[in-house]
Amino acid sequence: MSVENNAWKLATRPDGDIKQSDLEWVAETLPDPAEGEICVRHVYLSLDPTNRIWMSDIDQYMPPVAIGEVMRGGTLGVVEASNVNGYAVGDMVSGMGGWQKYTVGPANAWQVLPKDTGLPMTAFMGCLSFIGMTAYFGLLDICDPKPGETVVVNAAAGAVGSLVGQIAKIKDARVVGIAGSDDKCKWIKDELGFDEAINYKTENVLEMLKQYCPDGIDCVFENVGGQILDDQLTLMNNFSRIALCGLISTYNDLDAPGPKMFRNILMKRIMVKGFIVSDYMARAQEAMADLGKWMMEGKLQYRVDVRPGLENAPQVVNDLFVGANTGKLMIQISDE
Amino acid sequence: MSVENNAWKLATRPDGDIKQSDLEWVAETLPDPAEGEICVRHVYLSLDPTNRIWMSDIDQYMPPVAIGEVMRGGTLGVVEASNVNGYAVGDMVSGMGGWQKYTVGPANAWQVLPKDTGLPMTAFMGCLSFIGMTAYFGLLDICDPKPGETVVVNAAAGAVGSLVGQIAKIKDARVVGIAGSDDKCKWIKDELGFDEAINYKTENVLEMLKQYCPDGIDCVFENVGGQILDDQLTLMNNFSRIALCGLISTYNDLDAPGPKMFRNILMKRIMVKGFIVSDYMARAQEAMADLGKWMMEGKLQYRVDVRPGLENAPQVVNDLFVGANTGKLMIQISDE
Structure with missing residues (x-):
């Protein structure tokens, strides 16, 4: 069950604002997951100010995205196929899937989200992320x-x-x-x-x-x-x-x-x-415990700003730099 | 035994480099020390980059020197007259005496330096200051x-x-x-x-x-x-x-x-x-203990750059900003 993928790959490093021509829209067929791998259908793509840093080659805290590489981005998705224990078809997962519709790759790059929390899926791209x-x-x-x-x-x-x-x-x-x-x-x-x-x-x-x-x-x-x-x-x-x-x-x-x-x-x-x-990954549980508690107590509100269509990501990301979003900006790539 | 004092008072706030005309050389007779006061003859005046900050009225960590006030500065001196216990004539003292030849004022603004250390007086304007x-x-x-x-x-x-x-x-x-x-x-x-x-x-x-x-x-x-x-x-x-x-x-x-x-x-x-x-005054002893020990062990060397004459202070202070000094810059106001 190979999948037809679409991806935005970095074509050139932006000069000033991000232009659509800085990225290239590509179509490719992905293979079935190998041993230890899963296939994830991306549902939400996180758009963040740091995307602009990753597109540049200034000295930064992670390696820049290479020219020709799928643009880096945080994603929430659903497991469509699994070749590893601990990841079942239908599981909601979180990981750096990038600006594309699917990922086929090592399962250990993905974290399975808790089930039956009563929280909307987008909460895992906001407060609880x-x-x-x-x-x-x-x-x-x-x-x-x-x-x-x-x-x-x-x-x-x-x-x-x-x-x-x-x-x-x-x-x-x-x-x-x-x-x-x-x-x-x-x-x-x-x-x-x-x-x-x-x-x-x-x-x-x-x-x-x-x-x-x-x-x-x-x-x-x-x-x-x-x-x-x-x-x-x-x-x-x-x-x-x-x-x-x-x-x-x-x-x-x-x-x-x-x-x-x-x-x-x-x-x-x-x-x-x-x-x-x-830098704080080792202390993640400490934050999640407090944030989860405060959410349950109604002390933390959040807004999400969900825009449709992966094809729009290069335009939508610029909204961050002019403040045209209200709350967490994300792209909906496919249905939950 | 009133004393004839000379002082540099701030006349105007410098624009760029410090000019002699930014300060006014005044002569005045100081009264005898009152109860709780001492008269200090200044021997060394410390010149420091922060002098330039004090002359300006930018937001800073101490109040700026007021126009008409004696220019602020760290000094080492000798007690010439005392009207308070704990300060004897001949004691070496350290304090913010300012750009002038004498101070008459409250003794508690001055710290008596240790005697018989074998160290030159100038050490108390360098390492041990x-x-x-x-x-x-x-x-x-x-x-x-x-x-x-x-x-x-x-x-x-x-x-x-x-x-x-x-x-x-x-x-x-x-x-x-x-x-x-x-x-x-x-x-x-x-x-x-x-x-x-x-x-x-x-x-x-x-x-x-x-x-x-x-x-x-x-x-x-x-x-x-x-x-x-x-x-x-x-x-x-x-x-x-x-x-x-x-x-x-x-x-x-x-x-x-x-x-x-x-x-x-x-x-x-x-x-x-x-x-x-x-900010670290409460922990001064900790520093002095280590610095004193390292000096005795010969691990800390220092240079002093002593220039003669209080009247030269407004020119000499500018040497700091062009690096024309080597080591701690100070003015010798009177003999030890």
């Missing part, structure tokens, strides 16, 4: 906010940012979110319980931060970089902390200057630490 | 180099940098120093035991770092900022650490851009921490 772990460890391990401290999170209506703010509230911090539309601001404030929200597209971020952080900023969960990072640095307190999770405003421009207020890291004795969720 | 503590805590508390790791220190022939490299060698790290002349490079390599030295004025820093750090950089003790910081960031390893002690290349230019390779803090999961030696 590397997304949730990113928010959890970046905030709690690096920023470590104390009750009453002020936490600022940007890209606050994004998949990670929206969880960061909610976890900070669970930890009794004061939370200010920065997002890119009035709708997003309304959502994080009215529905997610952020104390304040700033629309960076229509408001003066520095002035609003001054107003909303009268005691200064103790923790920043940084997803964006650029001017927003400078504005935050300007108002950070002595001995404050920055969890550096992303710099999405700079991914399309390698010549972007660094933060002008870098000197405040010295003046205010700030601790900045970059991290990648995979 | 906030200079030594800066090197000690920045390197050991923030960078925490492991044996065999590679430490890069810039301004490496400076008062702090030269100690950082020697302490890193005591801890069995590999040490590469960056300094501004062949003489300085020769000194840190041949006399202080640095493994390698780079003359940033004549050599390509990035290329030499690549050559001298074949296993990448694990720790940076940052005094300089600017292009040198970018070059280091380019070669830093995963989970490496930066002790951010100073950014001397940027103090005269508030519009200096931040490090372009800031993104590597994310990609390489680097930890950057700014610090000021006063």
Whole structure:
């Protein structure tokens, strides 16, 4: 039962925004799974800011995707054929399946998802995935906010940012979110319980931060970089902390200057630490236990932004860089 | 026994380099010490890169020096008159006496130096002062180099940098120093035991770092900022650490851009921490015990660069920003 696959392969490294011509749409027949292998039909493809990093060949935390290779991406799928114990046809699995319809390969690259949780499948691409772990460890391990401290999170209506703010509230911090539309601001404030929200597209971020952080900023969960990072640095307190999770405003421009207020890291004795969720893989259970509990208690809400059709991935991924998504952006490749 | 004092008072905030006209030379008669006060004759005035920060009104770790106020500075002096127990005439004392010949004021702002140590008085403005503590805590508390790791220190022939490299060698790290002349490079390599030295004025820093750090950089003790910081960031390893002690290349230019390779803090999961030696005051004894022991064992060498005459301070301080000093720069105000 070989399958007809379609895949987006990296054709050339993007210059600035990702163009469709940077990827090539290919059709190929995949073989049956060999001993120890499974065939996975991809249902959801995760689109993430880091996709842009992987397409480039800058020095980065994983090898860049090679030219001619299937574009890397996180996927949820269903086992269609199995040649190994522990993976049954019909099992839901999670893994780095890439920008394609099927994977045939070693089963141990895939994790079987728990059954009968009552949770929608997409939860395993949000809260209960590397997304949730990113928010959890970046905030709690690096920023470590104390009750009453002020936490600022940007890209606050994004998949990670929206969880960061909610976890900070669970930890009794004061939370200010920065997002890119009035709708997003309304959502994080009215529905997610952020104390304040700033629309960076229509408001003066520095002035609003001054107003909303009268005691200064103790923790920043940084997803964006650029001017927003400078504005935050300007108002950070002595001995404050920055969890550096992303710099999405700079991914399309390698010549972007660094933060002008870098000197405040010295003046205010700030601790900045970059991290990648995979650094915390050994502690995954710790995060999943808390995140699962908080979800069951109704303390963590999330939004998914599901777009149809693998063929649209190269256009849709750019929505991340202009904030045109609300919540976790993913492509639905096939039916659940 | 009132004294005739001369002082440099801040007249205006410098724009770029410090000009003599930014300070005003004043003469005034000081009163006798009141109850609880002493009169200190200043012998040595410490000149430090941070002087430039104090003259500006940027957001900083101490209040800026006010216009019309005596310029702030660390001093060693001799008690000339005392109106308080515990401070005897002739005692050597250390404190923030400022850019002036005498201080009359509260004794508790001054620390009596140990007697009969066999050490020159200037040692208490070098190794056994906030200079030594800066090197000690920045390197050991923030960078925490492991044996065999590679430490890069810039301004490496400076008062702090030269100690950082020697302490890193005591801890069995590999040490590469960056300094501004062949003489300085020769000194840190041949006399202080640095493994390698780079003359940033004549050599390509990035290329030499690549050559001298074949296993990448694990720790940076940052005094300089600017292009040198970018070059280091380019070669830093995963989970490496930066002790951010100073950014001397940027103090005269508030519009200096931040490090372009800031993104590597994310990609390489680097930890950057700014610090000021006063943050570690509670642990001063810990540093002094080790530094004193290492000095006695001949493991720590230092150089002082003593210039005569308080009236020259406004010109001499600029030598720090062009690297025209070798070792701890100080002004001799009066005889020991």
